[in-house]
Every structure is written in structure tokens, then in C-alpha cells.
Amino acid sequence: MIDIYILQQLAAYAECGTLSAAAEKLHTSQPAMTRSMKKLEDELGVTLFERSKNHISLNKTGQIAAEYAQRVLEADRDFIEKVRQYDRSLHTLSVGFCAPVPQEVFTPILNTIFDGMTISADMKDDATFFDDLENGIYQLAITHSIPDREGFYYKKCGEESLFVSVLPSDPLTFYPEIHLKDLDGLSILLLTKIGFWANMHRAKTPHTKYLPQIDRNTFNELAEHSAYPIFASDYFIRRGERIQGRIDIPIADPECHTEYYLVCAESERDRFKRLFSLVNEKTIY
Amino acid sequence: MIDIYILQQLAAYAECGTLSAAAEKLHTSQPAMTRSMKKLEDELGVTLFERSKNHISLNKTGQIAAEYAQRVLEADRDFIEKVRQYDRSLHTLSVGFCAPVPQEVFTPILNTIFDGMTISADMKDDATFFDDLENGIYQLAITHSIPDREGFYYKKCGEESLFVSVLPSDPLTFYPEIHLKDLDGLSILLLTKIGFWANMHRAKTPHTKYLPQIDRNTFNELAEHSAYPIFASDYFIRRGERIQGRIDIPIADPECHTEYYLVCAESERDRFKRLFSLVNEKTIY
DNA sequence: TAACATTACGTTAGCCGTAACGATA
DNA sequence: TATCGTTACGGCTAACGTAATGTTA
Numbered sequence: 001m002i003d004i005y006i007l008q009q010l011a012a013y014a015e016c017g018t019l020s021a022a023a024e025k026l027h028t029s030q031p032a033m034t035r036s037m038k039k040l041e042d043e044l045g046v047t048l049f050e051r052s053k054n055h056i057s058l059n060k061t062g063q064i065a066a067e068y069a070q071r072v073l074e075a076d077r078d079f080i081e082k083v084r085q086y087d088r089s090l091h092t093l094s095v096g097f098c099a100p101v102p103q104e105v106f107t108p109i110l111n112t113i114f115d116g117m118t119i120s121a122d123m124k125d126d127a128t129f130f131d132d133l134e135n136g137i138y139q140l141a142i143t144h145s146i147p148d149r150e151g152f153y154y155k156k157c158g159e160e161s162l163f164v165s166v167l168p169s170d171p172l173t174f175y176p177e178i179h180l181k182d183l184d185g186l187s188i189l190l191l192t193k194i195g196f197w198a199n200m201h202r203a204k205t206p207h208t209k210y211l212p213q214i215d216r217n218t219f220n221e222l223a224e225h226s227a228y229p230i231f232a233s234d235y236f237i238r239r240g241e242r243i244q245g246r247i248d249i250p251i252a253d254p255e256c257h258t259e260y261y262l263v264c265a266e267s268e269r270d271r272f273k274r275l276f277s278l279v280n281e282k283t284i285y
Numbered sequence: 286m287i288d289i290y291i292l293q294q295l296a297a298y299a300e301c302g303t304l305s306a307a308a309e310k311l312h313t314s315q316p317a318m319t320r321s322m323k324k325l326e327d328e329l330g331v332t333l334f335e336r337s338k339n340h341i342s343l344n345k346t347g348q349i350a351a352e353y354a355q356r357v358l359e360a361d362r363d364f365i366e367k368v369r370q371y372d373r374s375l376h377t378l379s380v381g382f383c384a385p386v387p388q389e390v391f392t393p394i395l396n397t398i399f400d401g402m403t404i405s406a407d408m409k410d411d412a413t414f415f416d417d418l419e420n421g422i423y424q425l426a427i428t429h430s431i432p433d434r435e436g437f438y439y440k441k442c443g444e445e446s447l448f449v450s451v452l453p454s455d456p457l458t459f460y461p462e463i464h465l466k467d468l469d470g471l472s473i474l475l476l477t478k479i480g481f482w483a484n485m486h487r488a489k490t491p492h493t494k495y496l497p498q499i500d501r502n503t504f505n506e507l508a509e510h511s512a513y514p515i516f517a518s519d520y521f522i523r524r525g526e527r528i529q530g531r532i533d534i535p536i537a538d539p540e541c542h543t544e545y546y547l548v549c550a551e552s553e554r555d556r557f558k559r560l561f562s563l564v565n566e567k568t569i570y
Numbered sequence: 571t572a573a574c575a576t577t578a579c580g581t582t583a584g585c586c587g588t589a590a591c592g593a594t595a
Numbered sequence: 596t597a598t599c600g601t602t603a604c605g606g607c608t609a610a611c612g613t614a615a616t617g618t619t620a
Contacts (some may be wrong), residue, residue: 001289001290001293001358001362001365002289002361002364002365003288003290004286004287004288004289004361005286005288005366008286012445013465017597018600018601019600020597020598020600025602028586028587028598029587029588029599030599031586031588031601031603032585032586032587032603033589033600034600034601035585035586035601036585036602043363044369044372045369046368046369046372047372048368051595051600051601052594052599052600053592053594053599053600054592054593054594054595054598054599054600054601055593055599055600056599056600057592060371061368061371061372062376063366064367064371065364068364068367068368068400069364071363071364072357072360072361072363073286073341073366074360075360076286076287076289076355076356076360077291077355077358078288078353078356079287079350079353079356079357080286080287080329081354082349082353083331083333083346083349083350084329084330084331086345086346086349087329087331087332087346090345090346090362133395136575150327175286177385189606199402239587257500279611302577303573303574303575304574305573305574305575311613313612314611314613315574315575316577316578316611316612316613317578317610317611317612318575319575319576320576320608320610320611323576334580336575336576337575337618337620338574338575338576338617338618339573339574339575339576339617339618339619339620340574340575340618340619341574341575342595352575372618454609
């Protein structure tokens with residue numbers, strides 16, 4: 001068996017062209033390189049280098065050796081990566097959220113039930129969530145539609161409705177409820193990272209100029225001190241977490257009312273039994 | 286980077302089931318195994334074993350690790366083998382001979398011209414010789430037919446004719462020359478390892494009972510002290526290497542007269558320039 | 571009690587870095 | 596003269612084996 005460190009040195013030499021350069025790259029000394037390459041030739045019983053007094057180069061066999069050394073190194077790296085990855089997969093639960101409210105609601109629940117595991121949360125449009133569950137990218141997902149095929153277990157876990165939040169002086173307050181098309185063309189403050197809502201807005205109000213805000217504090221600051229309309233959620237309104245001095249107008253479009261579903265692969269149903277039993281239709285509400 | 290010796294220990298443990306058995310297999314001590322496995326877990330930052338007070342076993346991650354360790358070990362073994370193999374290929378010349386006489390003639394020539402190289406000689410029917418040259422199994426071949434396709438360089442290097450050698454009292458001596466069909470049904474002493482001649486005999490004299498002799502000395506002994514017909518070659522007859530007290534009768538069939546060709550891949554023509562220049566139509570004669 | 575894993579401890583083989591040398595462009 | 600590879604040498608670390616300990620079947 002050839003020590004992997006020696007193969008690493010061979011590969012480094014093949015890359016750098018001189019022993020001294022390779023030594024530097026590997027944070028070791030030139031003599032160490034010389035010794036290692038000698039030892040390698042010795043253990044293989046094969047000449048790998050052509051040597052003149054102050055220069056060495058790989059011969060044909062040496063070039064072949066450098067190539068195969070790369071494969072061994074790659075296998076070793078792969079070993080480390082795959083083992084760590086597998087171990088990680090045993091201790092992390094990857095969850096896909098399609099919107100911020102489900103994430104806010106479920107994060108503490110998951111942390112309680114799966115104590116000791118790392119909860120890896122991802123938020124984006126749920127268009128690919130069923131694929132992602134099948135491919136093992138997520139073990140759980142909160143979607144805003146029911147599965148389009150077999151192989152999943154799911155349960156409704158809540159609802160959410162959007163409002164438009166404006167200053168009392170805003171002309172929009174004239175209506176008891178409004179439609180998204182009434183907003184088309186306006187400038188609206190909008191938080192980023194809002195999952196499927198982003199695509200919905202983009203589709204329904206293509207001419208609206210959205211002013212995206214990454215930071216929630218900045219968003220709140222701007223919302224309080226500007227006249228830009230913002231979107232609000234019944235979830236937050238119900239909890240009193242509102243922007244002061246604004247009026248919330250319901251949106252009539254059906255796209256602004258959604259139901260949420262907790263979904264897992266059918267094969268993992270048992271594993272998430274306790275979670276599903278804790279969830280009911282109004283978990284998000 | 287994980288030291289390959291530790292992976293070897295992991296693999297040995299996975300195979301043996303206990304650290305002590307693995308230690309014995311690898312000619313090391315139990316404590317060394319304990320330490321190595323601890324170190325492996327440490328370097329990976331991952332738990333691989335379930336431990337009770339006097340028993341350990343691989344957990345799921347450990348089983349995955351053992352699998353991947355095997356791959357690394359295989360890559361390392363492969364490295365050694367392939368490098369040695371390539372080096373060997375640079376220092377050996379594999380030659381296919383279709384008959385004994387060419388081998389006898391060419392062996393000293395090849396040893397002289399390719400001094401320092403190992404000449405690996407193979408003798409068998411030359412049906413696959415052109416394929417073998419293309420696939421790099423041979424670098425040179427002596428065939429009894431010219432190449433059936435492009436891509437080869439060749440030169441006629443000799444001829445050989447077969448005789449039947451019998452006692453003066455044998456009825457066959459009545460004929461000035463004989464045909465193979467006259468031999469069909471007889472018992473004939475025959476050396477093994479005679480290349481394409483074996484298939485020729487089998488095809489032309491299917492009812493003959495051949496008495497195969499592996500050892501040349503045994504063959505000569507039997508030839509001298511029995512009445513069985515044997516085959517002789519003009520090559521040996523011309524050199525006086527005959528069995529005492531026998532008469533050599535020429536065989537009329539065209540299959541018993543052959544020409545020999547020295548062949549190499551067109552791409553290696555230069556490499557064998559000197560050899561070809563030394564060879565002429567009567568090299569084997 | 572026999573087999574096993576782990577811990578403790580003293581020893582040593584092997585590798586490393588520094589220094590010196592010789593050769594080359 | 597600067598760079599490169601090799602050799603020599605002293606120091607040190609990391610891994611080893613022996614021995615002892617504790618646990619289990």
C-alpha cells in the first residue's frame with residue numbers, strides 16, 4: 001500500500017514542475033520531497049523520474065503514475081465528503097417552505113419535536129417541492145397546493161390572506177376591498193424572500209414597481225415613514241403586529257388567499273407521525 | 286486527507302467483525318486498532334461506531350464509510366498495479382509465434398537487438414495474431430499468412446516444409462512422396478506446442494491418432510525406440526538434427542509447405558526498423 | 571473464565587527541517 | 596549568482612507494543 005501523502009506529493013510535483021515549488025505548495029521542505037519521491041520509486045520498484053544533476057522530470061511511467069495518483073486522491077476526498085455528507089443527512093432535517101408565515105409557525109415546532117437535529121430551512125416558490133421531496137433534497141415541505149401525484153402524505157395545516165396596507169390618506173382606502181389590478185403600475189415596498197408570493201405578484205401585477213427590501217428592519221422603517229403601499233398578512237394582523245398608522249384593506253383576488261399543506265414522502269410517513277398528529281387545519285392562522 | 290492505512294484497518298474491521306480479529310489479520314495489536322478507529326472518527330468529525338463497554342459495531346455512517354474505504358483501497362491497489370504494468374510494458378517485447386521454428390530462429394536475434402528487454406514469447410495458432418497486434422497484446426508476430434487488412438508492416442522471413450519420418454522398414458518408404466490422407470488413421474507421435482501446425486493436422490487427418498508429447502526429450506526417446514511415424518522439418522533436416530535410423534519422406538500437400546512473415550503494427554515500423562533490415566526471405570531456412 | 575475494548579506508559583522507528591554540497595543556466 | 600536536487604545529521608513526534616483494567620457472555 002502506498003501512503004496517500006506520497007501520492008499527494010507526486011501530484012503536486014506533476015502540477016508544479018519542480019520539487020521545490022511542490023514543497024512550497026504543500027508547506028514542506030525540498031529534502032522531504034526528494035525523500036518521498038525516492039521512497040515511492042522504491043516501494044513501486046519502478047523508476048518514475050529522469051534525473052540530471054540538478055533537475056528531475058517525470059518519465060513516461062511517472063506521468064502514468066501521476067494520473068493514477070490523482071484518481072486515488074479523488075477517491076480519498078470522495079470518501080471524506082460522502083461520509084460526512086451521510087452523517088449530516090442523519091442529523092439534519094431539510095424543510096422547504098413556500099412562504100414566510102409557515103416558516104415562522106413551524107420552526108419552533110420542528111425544533112421541539114426533532115430536538116438535537118439541525119433544521120435546514122429553505123424558502124422558495126414551491127413549484128419543484130414534490131420533485132425535491134422525491135429526490136431527498138427535502139424531507140418535509142410546506143406547500144400551497146396538494147401533491148400532483150402519488151407517493152406523498154400530506155395534511156392541511158393552515159390558511160393565509162393578504163391585505164394591502166396604506167396610509168389613511170391613500171385613495172385606495174375608498175374601497176372596502178381591492179383587486180391586484182388596481183395596484184398595477186404603483187410603487188410598492190416588498191420584502192424579499194417571500195417564497196411563492198413573489199412569483200404571484202410578478203404574474204398578476206407586471207407593471208408594478210416593487211421596491212425590494214432584504215432587511216426586515218429597513219422595511220419596517222420605510223413602511224412607517226413613507227406613503228408606499230405594502231402587503232400585510234392576516235396572520236400578523238390578527239396578532240397585532242401591524243405597522244402603526246396604516247389601514248389594511250382586504251384583497252379580493254383568490255390568489256391572495258391560500259391554504260398551506262404539510263407534505264412528506266409516503267415512505268417517511270412514520271417518521272413524521274408525531275408532527276402530523278400535532279398539526280391541524282388551523283396551525284397556521 | 287485520511288491515511289490509507291487507517292482505511293485498511295476500517296475495511297479489515299468491517300470484514301472481521303471485531304477489532305482483535307482485524308488486528309490479527311493485519312499483524313498489529315488491538316490497542317493500535319482502537320487508536321486508529323478513534324483517530325478516523327476524529328479526523329472525519331463523525332461517529333462511526335456504537336460502543337458498549339466491551340463491544341463495538343459500525344453504525345449506519347460507519348457502514349457507508351467502510352464501503353467507501355474499499356473504493357479508496359481499490360484505487361490505491363490499482364495505482365500500484367497499473368504503474369508496475371506500464372513500466373513492465375516498456376521493458377518487455379511480446380511476440381507471437383505461429384510455429385516452433387520461427388521461435389527458435391528469432392529468439393536469439395531478438396535478444397541481441399533488444400538487449401536489456403524481456404522477450405515474452407507466445408506460441409499458438411496465428412488466427413488472432415493481427416487482432417492481437419492491434420490490441421497491443423503483441424508488438425511483433427511471426428505468422429504464416431500475410432495481413433488480411435491495412436495497418437501492418439510485414440516482410441517474408443522464411444519457409445518451412447514438413448516431412449514424414451519413418452523406419453526404413455515402414456511401407457510408407459515405398460513412395461517417393463506422400464499425402465496427408467495416406468496418414469489418416471495411423472498412430473503418430475507429435476510434439477505439443479507446435480502452433481498452427483496442430484490445427485492443420487487436426488483438419489487434414491481427422492482420423493489419425495496423435496500421441497502428444499509435451500517433453501522434447503521424451504519425444505526423441507520414443508522416436509528413436511519406436512516405429513511410430515513422426516513429422517520432421519526441412520529446417521532441422523538441413524541442419525543434420527535428425528532422428529537416427531529414420532527416412533524422411535516429403536509431404537506433397539501444399540499445407541505442409543509454408544512461408545513465414547514477420548509482422549508489426551504500421552505505427553511501430555520505425556521501432557523495429559533494425560530488426561526488419563536484418564531479416565530476409567531466407568532468415569528461416 | 572475467556573474474549574473483547576480501552577487506558578496507561580515507556581520506547582522507538584521514521585520523518586522532518588536545517589545545513590551543507592554540487593551542478594547548472 | 597540564483598535556483599535546483601541531493602546528502603548528511605540531529606531532533607522530535609507520532610505510532611507502536613506490552614501490560615493492566617474493566618466489562619460481558
